[in-house]
Structure formats: structure tokens, C-alpha cells
Amino acid sequence: xxxxxxxxxxxxxxxxxxxxxxxxxxxxxxxxxxxxxxxxxxxxxxxxxxxxxxxxxxxxxxxxxxxxxxxxxxxxxxxxxxxxxxxxxxxxxxxxxxxxxxxxxxxxxxxxxxxxxxxxxxxxxxxxxxxxxxxxxxxxxxxxxxxxxxxxxxxxxxxxxxxxxxxxxxxxxxxxxxxxxxxxxxxxxxxxxxxxxxxxxxxxxxxxxxxxxxxxxxxxxxxxxxxxxxxxxxxxxxxxxxxxxxxxxxxxxxxxxxxxxxxxxxxxxxxxxxxxxxxxxxxxxxxxxxxxxxxxxxxxxxxxxxxxxxxxxxxxxxxxxxxxxxxxxxxxxxxxxxxxxxxxxxxxxxxxx
Amino acid sequence: xxxxxxxxxxxxxxxxxxxxxxxxxxxxxxxxxxxxxxxxxxxxxxxxxxxxxxxxxxxxxxxxxxxxxxxxxxxxxxxxxxxxxxxxxxxxxxxxxxxxxxxxxxxxxxxxxxxxxxxxxxxxxxxxxxxxxxxxxxxxxxxxxxxxxxxxxxxxxxxxxxxxxxxxxxxxxxxxxxxxxxxxxxxxxxxxxxxxxxxxxxxxxxxxxxxxxxxxxxxxxxxxxxxxxxxxxxxxxxxxxxxxxxxxxxxxxxxxxxxxxxxxxxxxxxxxxxxxxxxxxxxxxxxxxxxxxxxxxxxxxxxxxxxxxxxxxxxxxxxxxxxxxxxxxxxxxxxxxxxxxxxxxxxxxxxxxxxxxxxxxxxxxxxxxxxxxxxxxxxxxxxxxxxxxxxxxx
Numbered sequence: 001x002x003x004x005x006x007x008x009x010x011x012x013x014x015x016x017x018x019x020x021x022x023x024x025x026x027x028x029x030x031x032x033x034x035x036x037x038x039x040x041x042x043x044x045x046x047x048x049x050x051x052x053x054x055x056x057x058x059x060x061x062x063x064x065x066x067x068x069x070x071x072x073x074x075x076x077x078x079x080x081x082x083x084x085x086x087x088x089x090x091x092x093x094x095x096x097x098x099x100x101x102x103x104x105x106x107x108x109x110x111x112x113x114x115x116x117x118x119x120x121x122x123x124x125x126x127x128x129x130x131x132x133x134x135x136x137x138x139x140x141x142x143x144x145x146x147x148x149x150x151x152x153x154x155x156x157x158x159x160x161x162x163x164x165x166x167x168x169x170x171x172x173x174x175x176x177x178x179x180x181x182x183x184x185x186x187x188x189x190x191x192x193x194x195x196x197x198x199x200x201x202x203x204x205x206x207x208x209x210x211x212x213x214x215x216x217x218x219x220x221x222x223x224x225x226x227x228x229x230x231x232x233x234x235x236x237x238x239x240x241x242x243x244x245x246x247x248x249x250x251x252x253x254x255x256x257x258x259x260x261x262x263x264x265x266x267x268x269x270x271x272x273x274x275x276x277x278x279x280x281x282x283x284x285x286x287x288x289x290x291x292x293x294x295x296x297x298x299x300x301x302x303x304x305x306x307x308x309x310x311x312x313x314x315x316x317x318x319x320x321x322x323x324x325x326x327x328x329x330x331x332x333x334x335x336x337x338x339x340x341x342x343x344x345x346x347x348x349x350x351x352x353x
Numbered sequence: 354x355x356x357x358x359x360x361x362x363x364x365x366x367x368x369x370x371x372x373x374x375x376x377x378x379x380x381x382x383x384x385x386x387x388x389x390x391x392x393x394x395x396x397x398x399x400x401x402x403x404x405x406x407x408x409x410x411x412x413x414x415x416x417x418x419x420x421x422x423x424x425x426x427x428x429x430x431x432x433x434x435x436x437x438x439x440x441x442x443x444x445x446x447x448x449x450x451x452x453x454x455x456x457x458x459x460x461x462x463x464x465x466x467x468x469x470x471x472x473x474x475x476x477x478x479x480x481x482x483x484x485x486x487x488x489x490x491x492x493x494x495x496x497x498x499x500x501x502x503x504x505x506x507x508x509x510x511x512x513x514x515x516x517x518x519x520x521x522x523x524x525x526x527x528x529x530x531x532x533x534x535x536x537x538x539x540x541x542x543x544x545x546x547x548x549x550x551x552x553x554x555x556x557x558x559x560x561x562x563x564x565x566x567x568x569x570x571x572x573x574x575x576x577x578x579x580x581x582x583x584x585x586x587x588x589x590x591x592x593x594x595x596x597x598x599x600x601x602x603x604x605x606x607x608x609x610x611x612x613x614x615x616x617x618x619x620x621x622x623x624x625x626x627x628x629x630x631x632x633x634x635x636x637x638x639x640x641x642x643x644x645x646x647x648x649x650x651x652x653x654x655x656x657x658x659x660x661x662x663x664x665x666x667x668x669x670x671x672x673x674x675x676x677x678x679x680x681x682x683x684x685x686x687x688x689x690x691x692x693x694x695x696x697x698x699x700x701x702x703x704x705x706x707x708x709x710x711x712x713x714x715x716x717x718x719x720x721x722x723x724x725x726x727x728x729x730x731x732x733x734x735x736x737x738x739x740x741x742x743x744x745x746x747x
Contacts, residue, residue: 003413003414003415003490003493003494003497004497005414005415005416005497005502005545006415006502006541006542006545007497007500007502008443008502008534008537008538008541009443009444009445009446009501009502009534009537010445010454010500010501011445011534012445012446012447012449012520012530012534014451015445015449015450015451015454016449016520020449020520020521024519024520025519025525025528027519027521027522027523028523029523029640029641029644030522030523030640031640031641040521040522040523048521050521054370054371055371055472056370056371056372056373056376057373057471057472057473058373058376058377058469058470058471058482059373059376059469059470059471059472060376060377060379060380060387060468060469060470061380061459061462061463061468061469061470062379062380062468063376063379064455064456064458064459064470064472065456065459067455068452068455068456069452071452072452077451077452077453078449078450078451078452079450079452079455080447080448080449080450080517081448081450081472081473082448082517083448083477083514083516083564083565083566085471085472085473087472090521108369108371109371110369110370110371122475123475124475125471126403127394127397127398127402127403127404128373128390128394128482129390129405129423129437129439129482129483130403130405131403131405131406131407131408131423132403133403136394136397136398138373139362139365139373139398142365142368142370142372142373142374143365143368145370146367146368146369146370149368149369149370152370166659169660169661170659170660170661171659171660171661171665172474172475172476172659173475174475174566174569174570174659176569176659176660176665177566177568177569177667205701205702208700208701208702209662209702211662211663211664234660234661236661236662238407239661240702242406242407242408245407247402247403248402249400249401249402252401252402260569262563262566262568262569263561263562263563263633264561264562264563264568264576264632264633265561265562265632265633265634265637266607266609266632266634267609267632269563269568269569269667270667271665271667281401283361283398283401284361284362284364284365284398285364285365306602306603307603307607307634307638338664339663339664340664
């Protein structure tokens with residue numbers, strides 16, 4: 001039999017619970033009942049409850065079978081996931097909500113992640129399954145969320161706080177617009193292996209892959225050279241050529257970025273900005289990273305106005321005040337020297353001390 | 354009691370957040386590959402470096418993407434993950450499942466792979482982590498039996514994704530789930546056979562809250578919006594005020610265009626819709642009282658991406674308002690025009706946003722036949738370096 005191809009994903013229409021099919025596009029409003037629980041009401045008067053649960057994203061088929069049993073018991077066999085690796089149980093029978101929540105809590109499923117909470121961090125593969133990582137992903141997220149657990153299961157923050165992690169500059173997790181971004185970085189130029197470059201790499205493509213023009217041909221070795229003064233260790237050359245490894249146990253670590261947002265509410269989407277250029281890889285719990293993230297969450301939570309995201313708070317008080325309040329040292333790496341650097345320099349003597 | 358082989362990882366089984374280490378151990382009870390994965394990860398925690406070789410091309414018949422090759426760089430120590438390839442499986446719109454469908458997926462993966470998954474990857478796919486080369490075709494054939502097709506990888510249209518949309522959200526201005534399914538089905542060739550300069554991402558959000566990060570993360574972003582007036586239920590507005598919401602501080606003062614006026618005597622809101630930029634703040638705060646308007650559609654933005662190669666970009670508005678209704682012809686024709694221009698002009702590994710910066714928004718807009726309008730820019734240019742078509746100078 002010829003292999004069947006191009007048939008596409010399962011049709012979502014066959015996977016929606018009846019209460020959604022009946023009220024599709026007819027939802028009137030929602031309420032945040034309590035942390036982790038949403039209630040949606042349709043124009044028909046039908047109600048649907050959502051119970052949101054954090055997951056660790058890397059899960060076994062046994063875990064999926066477990067949640068299927070829960071969904072069969074409380075949700076007539078329907079379940080969904082969110083864009084931030086959360087799990088959502090959709091309950092159309094109000095009397096089943098509390099028993100479901102009780103069951104989940106009894107079995108250590110964290111119910112939360114709604115409203116003004118720290119929701120589940122979007123993250124990448126890290127050392128578990130990626131070939132270009134500068135750090136692990138799941139391990140840091142586990143350590144950070146163990147530490148910030150109180151902020152997942154409650155919604156006591158001034159506004160949403162979205163934490164994301166990407167384990168290298170490829171940013172599979174696209175962390176560049178997060179309230180707090182944790183980004184794996186390298187700090188050493190590629191250690192060129194000329195034999196591998198000769199055998200496996202397209203020289204012009206590797207040269208073109210360098211954003212700073214640091215890579216030149218090395219005709220003598222039929223290979224490449226790197227101008228180390230220009231290299232900022234992005235790892236792009238390694239993506240193109242296995243003879244240019246940048247990963248290094250001493251050089252690799254984590255950087256912290258803040259103040260990005262995705263939604264257009266109040267202010268336009270914006271990038272996160274670098275505030276801590278390097279923290280060491282210190283497995284299994286990365287204490288320097290968990291301390292830095294907690295400090296950022298708490299400084300913001302202490303000073304921000306209601307509904308003010310991290311970046312909006314910083315825009316109001318100014319970056320110079322942010323560094324004072326957060327007690328973070330302002331290092332030279334925080335001053336941009338890439339292509340749009342001048343947009344970030346100040347051109348007015350009006351600033352704060 | 355024997356000493357644990359993974360003392361560093363064992364530490365991550367404690368604490369209240371769900372533990373991926375416990376999940377790996379569950380899989381390791383049944384699968385040698387999951388056991389070796391755990392051991393290799395422990396080694397990475399000791400060495401502070403990854404232990405996967407660079408890349409590797411693998412695949413299944415008829416497809417150019419969807420399976421990512423992965424090989425351990427310590428195959429003698431961890432033979433069960435010498436080959437440990439990833440499947441990207443195209444998720445259903447909005448990540449809705451029946452337990453029946455999920456169990457079928459688990460059965461397939463228990464038969465062919467490590468039993469470990471990501472629900473879901475950051476782009477949206479179901480990620481099946483780890484199968485040897487010999488199991489790739491049998492696994493795909495088994496997936497296909499259960500109507501699970503592959504997602505994108507390499508220089509193709511990556512698996513598109515969308516927010517929960519009209520399935521559960523009253524803010525949804527477009528049918529994100531249906532548009533996603535339609536677009537995914539219409540562009541199966543582009544999804545499964547890499548032939549572009551680089552990856553191309555499409556993401557669809559139902560409103561400007563943008564729950565799937567379409568603006569920062571996609572080359573072509575669809576964001577639902579409306580053109581007419583916010584629908585106001587004044588009785589519910591008064592209820593919010595009576596229940597303790599500080600309407601002035603929380604709503605009026607935080608409106609970015611100062612388009613909201615509050616009458617404390619009558620407890621009514623007056624919205625100057627002509628000045629409203631439809632940012633969603635007031636609606637987010639008072640979902641019972643305020644709703645998006647009735648003339649709904651989407652803003653189309655292009656060029657968003659993460660840093661590689663030349664820096665991160667947020668998408669830019671190119672169509673301020675487009676009606677989004679089946680069969681979605683206008684949108685799909687625009688996507689095809691955009692891809693045609695990019696495919697023709699883009700250099701290897703140049704994303705759409707980078708190409709627009711290199712050749713100019715002006716040339717892009719001409720190529721895709723869109724008129725310049727002020728909604729596209731934050732401000733006009735501040736330099737005198739601009740072009741004229743010789744035809745215009747006569």
C-alpha cells in the first residue's frame with residue numbers, strides 16, 4: 001500500500017466537547033472564579049468551567065494516560081492544552097468542579113496559572129534533546145517554579161508575569177518578549193576543527209551565517225578563521241557547520257532579560273531587555289538563576305501599580321531607577337553595540353539619579 | 354539499597370512543581386532508551402555541556418521534514434540512544450483532544466519510541482522524543498493509521514498554530530481554529546517539503562491579547578480585531594463599579610488613547626470609539642460589561658522572528674483590516690504572494706522580515722500589491738534618503 005501523505009492534523013471539529021460545539025463563537029463573558037479556575041458563560045446561558053493545571057512539558061505516555069483517566073471521570077473524555085504547556089480540564093457540569101479540583105490537589109497536580117499569576121514558563125529542550133544548547137531548560141524551569149510555586153497557585157501579582165526560557169540564541173522558545181526571559185548563552189568563540197570543516201561544511205554558507213562578519217576563509221587550511229574581536233558567540237556558524245562548536249562548560253551559562261510583552265493591551269508589544277549578562281550553569285538547581293528571578297518578581301510586585309506589567313512599570317520609573325531598586329549591577333554588556341544600538345542611547349539630559 | 358545512578362537529577366524530583374525527572378523515570382521503567390536518556394542527562398549535569406551530535410538528516414517517505422535527526426555523542430556508553438530522533442506531529446487546532454485520540458497517540462508511541470513527549474513544543478506541535486532510525490517509517494505509518502500527520506521542520510512552512518478562539522473565548526474576533534485548519538490543509542506541500550529560503554511561521558490570534566504570540570513569533574501574523582464600536586452593557590459597568598473596581602484608576606487612566614470617560618453620578622462609561630485603538634485593556638478588565646464590536650476581521654502583520662540571523666523583529670502591520678471568512682481566499686492569496694516574493698529574492702536563511710529590511714518595505718508592498726497607509730508606521734521616516742520611480746518624475 002502506498003504511504004498516505006498530506007492528510008493534515010486531526011480535524012478539531014471532532015475533538016471539541018459538546019458544550020463548546022453548542023456554544024461555538026457564542027460565549028458572552030468569563031469570570032476568574034479562583035486561581036486556576038475560569039467560568040465561561042454563553043449567550044444560551046450554558047456555563048463551562050476550565051480548571052488549569054501546570055505540567056512540566058516533558059511528560060511520559062503514562063502521564064498522558066493518567067490525565068485521560070481524569071478527563072474521562074470529570075470531563076466526559078475531553079481535555080486541552082494551552083500555548084504555555086498548561087493542561088485544561090473543561091467541565092460543563094458545575095457539580096464536578098470541586099471534586100475535580102480536590103482530586104487534582106490530592107494527586108499533586110498544581111492548579112493555577114490564571115489571572116495575575118506566574119504562568120507556566122514556555123521553554124525549550126536544553127541538554128535533554130538539543131544539539132546547540134548553552135544550558136538545560138527543564139531543570140532550570142523546575143528549579144524556578146519550585147521557588148515561585150506560590151505565584152502559580154495564587155493570583156496575587158500586580159499583573160501577568162510571563163517567564164520564558166530558551167537554551168540558546170536560536171530561541172526556539174522565542175523568549176524575546178517575556179516579562180522575564182532566561183536565555184542560555186555562550187561566551188567563547190568557536191573552537192574550529194579544520195578537518196570537520198573541510199569534510200562537512202559549505203564554506204560560503206558558514207561565512208554568510210555570521211551576523212558580525214567575523215568569519216573569513218582560511219585558504220591555507222581550506223577552512224575558516226574567526227576574528228575573535230568580532231565574535232559574539234551566537235552559535236550560528238555551528239548551526240551551519242559541525243566543525244565550529246561553541247559550547248563550553250566554562251563559557252556557557254544563562255542571561256536574564258526583563259520587561260517584554262506580547263499583548264497589545266495598553267502598550268505595544270515590546271522586547272525584553274538584558275539586565276544580567278551572565279550567571280553560571282550550576283545544576284541541578286541553578287541557585288543564582290532562581291535568586292535573580294525571585295528578586296525580579298518581588299521588586300516588580302512591590303513597586304508596580306495594579307495592571308502594570310514589568311516593562312510598563314520600568315517605562316514609568318525609568319531604567320536607572322529599576323537598577324537601583326532591583327540592586328542589579330549595571331554592566332557594560334547591557335549597552336547595545338549591535339545593529340540598532342543607537343535607538344537605546346539617551347539623547348536628553350533629563351534623567352533621574 | 355543500591356546507590357542512585359542519577360544523584361543530581363534525583364534532586365529535581367523534590368519540590369511542588371511537577372518533575373520531568375519523575376516522568377523520565379516512569380518511561381525508563383519500560384524503555385531502555387528512556388533509561389539511557391536519563392543517564393546521559395545526568396552526565397550533562399556533571400559536565401555542564403550537551404551530549405548530542407550535530408544534526409543528522411533522517412525522514413520518512415514522501416516528506417522532507419517533520420522528523421529531526423538526533424545522535425548521542427556518547428553512543429558506546431548510552432547505546433539505546435545512539436539514534437534518538439524526534440517526530441513533530443501536527444497538533445489539532447487549539448490543542449483540543451478527546452481522551453480516545455490521546456490514548457491512540459500513546460499506543461503508537463509506546464510501540465515505536467521512548468514513551469517520552471512534549472505536550473507541546475514551543476511552535477505548537479506534539480513532540481515525540483526519541484526513536485531509532487529503523488522505527489521512523491513504521492512509526493509514521495502507525496501515526497497515519499490514526500490520522501496524525503507530521504508538522505514542519507527545516508526551510509518550510511512550520512506548523513501553524515492558533516489560540517483557543519471562538520471555542521471558548523468571547524474576545525475572539527475571527528474563527529482562529531477554522532482558519533488554522535484551512536490554512537494547514539491548503540499548504541500541506543509547503544508544510545511537508547522544505548523549499549523556501551528558511552522557515553516561515555504563521556500564527557493566528559483571535560484578538561490583540563495575542564495568546565499565541567503571533568506578533569513576536571511569526572513571519573505572517575493574523576490578529577483578530579474590529580472596526581466599529583465596543584459593545585457596552587452599562588448595567589454591568591455599574592456592577593463592576595459597585596463591586597469595588599476603581600474605574601478611574603484602573604480603566605480610564607490606563608486607556609492608552611484617553612478615549613474613555615466615566616460619569617460617577619450615573620455610573621456609566623462613554624467610549625470615544627473614533628479615538629479607541631482597540632488595545633483590549635478595558636475589555637480585559639470588564640469582560641461582562643464590554644465586548645469587541647460587531648464588524649470583525651483581522652490585522653495582518655509580517656516579519657516577526659527570534660534573533661537568528663540578524664536580530665529579533667516584531668511583526669509589522671501590512672493590512673490594517675481584512676475580513677476573515679471562509680473560504681479565506683483573500684488571506685491565502687496574500688500568503689502566496691508574500692512567499693513568492695520571498696522565495697524569489699530571499700538569500701539562504703534569510704527570514705521574511707530580514708528580506709524586507711534589506712530590500713525595503715516599499716518594494717515589498719509593491720510586490721504584494723498593498724497600498725501604503727499611515728496605520729503601517731509608528732512615524733514617517735526622519736531621514737531624506739528616499740527613492741522615486743523614474744516614471745513619477747516627468
